[in-house]
Amino acid sequence: MWQYLVNIWDSVKTPLIGMRLTWKRLFVPAVTLQYPDERWELPPNSRMQLFVNMDDCIGCIQCERACPVQCITIETIKAVPEDVEETSTGHKKRLHVKKFDIDMAKCCYCDLCTFPCPTECIYMTPSFEDSVPDRFGLVYHFAPMTPEQAAVLEEKARKFDEAEEARKAAGRPARATAAV
Numbered sequence: 001m002w003q004y005l006v007n008i009w010d011s012v013k014t015p016l017i018g019m020r021l022t023w024k025r026l027f028v029p030a031v032t033l034q035y036p037d038e039r040w041e042l043p044p045n046s047r048m049q050l051f052v053n054m055d056d057c058i059g060c061i062q063c064e065r066a067c068p069v070q071c072i073t074i075e076t077i078k079a080v081p082e083d084v085e086e087t088s089t090g091h092k093k094r095l096h097v098k099k100f101d102i103d104m105a106k107c108c109y110c111d112l113c114t115f116p117c118p119t120e121c122i123y124m125t126p127s128f129e130d131s132v133p134d135r136f137g138l139v140y141h142f143a144p145m146t147p148e149q150a151a152v153l154e155e156k157a158r159k160f161d162e163a164e165e166a167r168k169a170a171g172r173p174a175r176a177t178a179a180v
């Protein structure tokens with residue numbers, strides 16, 4: 001009889017102990033969020049997806065050199081003097097950026113590429129939700145130049161170089177160009 005009562009008491013006590021944490025947490029505010037409807041406010045200086053404002057990129061490849069995992073690939077074409085434009089920061093764009101790719105699958109989010117940029121056009125954004133079904137979708141192509149546009153600019157640069165070589169060979173002075 002005594003053992004019978006002990007068993008009944010155990011069957012009541014055991015779930016009460018098991019539910020102790022549940023009862024303690026039941027009346028305190030929840031710390032979980034209903035993502036994606038609710039989101040944590042991210043801490044300042046969080047490191048997430050990179051972005052490049054190509055209007056201000058001068059193709060100096062300082063970011064590419066700074067990257068410890070070589071996930072930035074830049075290709076440029078020399079701009080002829082009449083095509084040299086200016087960035088919003090006042091830097092001359094002496095190179096056209098033909099290719100500017102960042103492989104975010106390789107990126108370790110160290111942020112080292114952003115510091116040497118003279119025009120501050122490469123920076124971390126607050127975006128971190130760019131998942132893709134294929135890892136090659138994480139190679140971001142920032143340069144808007146088409147192959148046809150690149151071919152035209154390459155031909156222009158080649159002709160300019162040839163003309164310069166001919167001028168030097170003939171000992172003629174450099175032609176006057178806009179201040180670049």
Ligand code: SF4
Nearest residue numbers: 067107108110111113
């Ligand atoms: S954050 Fe680091 S790893 Fe990623 S592209 Fe920049 S330098 Fe490379």
Ligand code: SF4
Nearest residue numbers: 057058060061063117
């Ligand atoms: S350092 Fe800045 S300006 Fe130079 S290539 Fe990289 S993004 Fe462009």
